[in-house]
Amino acid sequence: MVILQTQFKKEMKKLALVVFLGTWLTSCDKKQNTLSRSEINARVDSMVALRLQDISNEAMEDLNRREAIEVKPKADSIVAARMMKKTDTLIHK
Numbered sequence: 001m002v003i004l005q006t007q008f009k010k011e012m013k014k015l016a017l018v019v020f021l022g023t024w025l026t027s028c029d030k031k032q033n034t035l036s037r038s039e040i041n042a043r044v045d046s047m048v049a050l051r052l053q054d055i056s057n058e059a060m061e062d063l064n065r066r067e068a069i070e071v072k073p074k075a076d077s078i079v080a081a082r083m084m085k086k087t088d089t090l091i092h093k
């Protein structure tokens with residue numbers, strides 16, 4: 001039983017080595033796709049433009065969501081403060 005396990009381990013190591021070498025050799029055959037400076041800049045610019053649009057859309061959605069929650073109470077408190085100031089001014093005259 002121990003001999004079978006040892007042989008199995010040896011065979012698995014050989015198989016792993018063959019798979020590794022085969023993968024390594026085939027990956028070396030492929031020609032590397034090199035991009036020029038302008039191609040890289042064009043890709044980066046397009047990715048940045050897409051991301052900026054996403055961020056802008058998210059910000060507008062957030063603004064619309066928060067506007068109803070935050071603006072109404074602030075406006076009400078400003079109006080209430082002005083009304084109090086007017087009534088104080090009228091009372092003291």
